[in-house]
Amino acid sequence: MNELLEAASRYAEANHHAGIAVTPFPGLVILRETTPTALLYAVSKPLVAVVLQGRKRVAMGNRLFEFGAGESLIVTADVPTVSQVITASRNEPYLALVVELDHVLIESLVVEMGTAPFTVGEPVRVDPTEGEVADAALRLLRLLDRPRSVEILKDQLLRELHYWLLSGRHGGAIRALGIxxxxxxxxxxxxxxxxxxxxxxxxxxxxxxxxxxxxxxxxxxxxxxxxxTPLQYQKQLRLIEARRFMLDGLPIAKAAYDVGYESIPQFTREYGRLFGTSPAKDIREVKVRLGTSA
Missing domain, CATH: 1.10.10 (Arc Repressor Mutant, subunit A)
Structure with a gap:
């Protein structure tokens, strides 16, 4: 894991923007934070986040997960989550390698790997990072030092990474995405x-x-x-999107209407239930925090 940490740290420090270092590999980014963060509301796609340094907390529904270096977060469904980096510093930033699960790759591998059970359970899990996954991730990052090799080798290494994920302890849940x-x-x-x-x-x-x-x-x-429920899912998605619109400068009423609300009082009530405060106060406080950290 030390070599993977060093490779990710070197690349993220030179390439990150607003805490995210995009890589040439489809669906693979490195997260880097030098201070604990505010709560982040999002609808997560199926992914695996390999934490290399620092600690993070993620809530889904009434379940709370806290995890750190040497552990991986596995998300096997598009679910609304609330996350927060809780341990990070300039000397030891929070670092995590995040890989979006590729449905096409999974479907292809499931066919090749043959009959095996698939399961449906909790859509969010935390477990120790498996050695084969870390090794495949390291070989992917090593390609970054050899740009000419990226286009030639990235597909087979991403495929190998998905193979080890399917072969691991949560392979059954990931396998279900490809059937x-x-x-x-x-x-x-x-x-x-x-x-x-x-x-x-x-x-x-x-x-x-x-x-x-x-x-x-x-x-x-x-x-x-x-x-x-489907209605709860849509409601949370609407509110998270409205919050993103408002942070981009859209007025409250316009953001509410754009995500499907016809009543501003209803939007304000439901926003308060999810985010714990009114839209105006929430956006004002977030912009103050962003201004302070800029």
Whole structure:
């Protein structure tokens, strides 16, 4: 892990912007923070975050996860999360390698790897980072010192990384993402539709039909995979998107209407329930923090 930490630290220090160092590898970034952060609200895509230094806390629903160096966060569904870096300094920044799980790669590997069980359980997990995963990640980062090799070798190394993830302790949950007939894959298609049309009225019956499920079965599997009902999921997505719009300078009323709200009082109430304060106060405090840290 020390070599992986050194490689990630060197690249992130030279290439990060606003705490994120983008790499030439699709779906792979390095997170770097030199101070503890405020709460970050987001809808996480399926991913693996390999923590190399520092500590972080992530909440999903009523579950709280705290993890640090040598551990990995595995997210196997598009779920709303609240995260916060809690241990970081200039001398020892928080560093994490984040890889978005590639559905196409997973589907291809599942076919090649043959029959094996897949599971659906909690969409967020924390466990020790497995040696094969860390080794594959290190060889990926080493390509950054040899730019000409990146285009030639990146696909096979990303494929190998996904293989080791599928072979590991959470392979069953990740495998479900690559099986078209699995409940995880069907629900992921419904989630993609909700994310695409989040500002439109939610037609749960239509989503259930598209997923090939009964209405009751769709509700059960959606909640099992995301920990939320479809309406709760859409509501959180709308509020998180509205917050992002307002941080980009959009007025409160315009942000509320753009994400599908017709009532500003309703938007304000629901915003307060999720974020713990009013939209105006929240955005003002975040901008003050950003100004202080700039």
């Amino acid at each position: 078209a007939s699995s409940h995880a894959q069907r629900i992921s298609r419904a989630i993609a539709r909700i994310r695409e049309d989040f500002a439109k009225p939610l037609r749960v019956e239509q989503l259930a039909d598209e997923a090939g499920m009964s209405l009751s079965g769709f509700h059960v599997h959606f909640r099992t995979i995301t920990s939320l």
